[in-house]
Amino acid sequence: MELAGRTVILTGASGGIGQPLCAALVAAGARVLAVGRDEAKLRRVAQDMPAGSTSWVVADVATEDGRAHLLRAAQAASPLPSVLVLAHAQAAFGLFEEQDPVDMDRLVQTNLVAPMLLAHALLPLLRTHASAAVVVVGSTFGSLAFPGFAAYSASKFGLRGLTEALAREYADTGLRFQYLSPRATRTPFNTPAVDALNAELKVSSDVPAEVARQLVAAIVQGRSRMQIGWPEKLFARINGLVPGLVDRNLRNSLPIVRRHARRPRSSTEENIHHEPRLR
Ligand SMILES: NC(=O)c1ccc[n+]([C@@H]2O[C@H](COP(=O)([O-])OP(=O)(O)OC[C@H]3O[C@@H](n4cnc5c(N)ncnc54)[C@H](OP(=O)(O)O)[C@@H]3O)[C@@H](O)[C@H]2O)c1
Known part of the structure; x- marks a missing residue:
């Protein structure tokens, strides 16, 4: 898909990957409608882009009002958007039983329900074009569920299922659905705890500009799915074919995951814990 002359809606545009992704889309000739909740951050993103290439809309996509506001902005854009890139997400790392139910609910609303409802709301507009695309930024954890990331993995597995089903439902149209996964x-x-876990498990990490470059290349090529990184590509496939192998491998890493994922105890909790021993 040629991006020159298209309007691209980019959620998560103020994020670590979103900012270079916005720049890469603009460099490929697109006009970007940048979406996020923080106007000051979005303004800075737009200011860093060539004049007239990037406008923004402040919207919390996890809310009905936010999505309605985004839809109105999309309808007012010229040319009408023909690409929707969903690159926003909420992170969560921690032991499942220590997670706040409200946070888990919000995470699923943000990472899974919002992309589904946004794609649904924007579909009539996208389909006014002979060719259009919905690009979902996934994660390795959408193919390989990881301990310490239960809710996040669930949301990304859901996104992968959603994208795959829609790609198949629209396979005979000009609308493409692409699931592209950074590692x-x-x-x-990533919080300092995640960085420490990755360092101890020797997980490689990429610079955002390189991820953005690969995402835009995959959009242009119209790839249905892409996993960035080796050995992540291989592990994701092994998990699909012989998940028991990955179970055994991750079981060995559990003590390390638990050590980094455990919620730090407050001083009150420490006191409660120690009290019986003091008596
Ligand atoms: N970084 C990684 O290691 C990694 C690895 C694999 C996949 N990914 C995926 O890559 C994508 C981008 O990640 P990132 O590293 O750029 O994350 P990030 O730096 O934390 O940025 C997250 C972005 O999402 C936006 N956002 C979050 N909740 C929102 C909401 N309710 N409504 C509107 N915007 C919202 C944030 O904007 P505001 O806060 O201003 O609203 C921000 O622009 C995500 O889908 C993530 O799952 C990241």
Whole structure:
């Protein structure tokens, strides 16, 4: 797909991957409608781009109001958007039983429900074009579920299923659905605990500009799916074919995952824990 002259809606445009992705889309000739919740961040992103190439819309895509606002902005854009890139997400790393149910609910709303409802709302507009694309930025954890990332893995597995089903449902139309997965990438998405886990497990991480370059290349090539990185590509496939092998491998890493994922105890909790021993 040629990006020159198209309007691309980019969610997560103010993020660590979103910013270089915005620049790479603009470099490929697209006009970008940048989406995020923080206007100051979006303004800075637009200011870094060539004049007139990037406008923004402030919207929390996890809310009905936010999605309606984005839809109105998309309808007012010229030319009408023909590409939707879903690159926003909420992160969560921690032991499952220590997760806040409200946070888990919000994560699934943001990472899975919002992309599904946004794609649904924008479909009539995208289909006014002979060729259009919905690009979902996934994750290795959407093919290989990881301990310490249960809710996040669930949301990305859901996104992969959604994208695959839609790609098949629209296979005989000009609308493409693409599921493109970065591996660990050096952005603020990863907390210091995740960085420490990755370092101890010797997980490679990419620079965001390189990820953005590969994402735009995959969009232009119209690839249905892409996993960035080796051995992540291989592990994702092995997990699909013989998940028991990955179970055994990750079981060996569990003590390390638990050590990094455990919620730090507050001083009150420490006191409660120690009290019986003091008596
Ligand atoms: N970094 C990694 O290691 C990594 C690895 C694999 C996959 N990925 C995926 O790559 C994508 C981008 O990640 P990143 O590293 O760029 O993350 P990031 O730096 O944390 O940026 C997240 C972006 O999402 C936006 N966002 C979050 N919740 C939102 C909401 N409810 N409504 C609107 N915007 C929202 C944020 O904007 P505001 O906060 O301003 O709203 C921000 O622009 C995500 O889909 C992530 O799952 C990342």
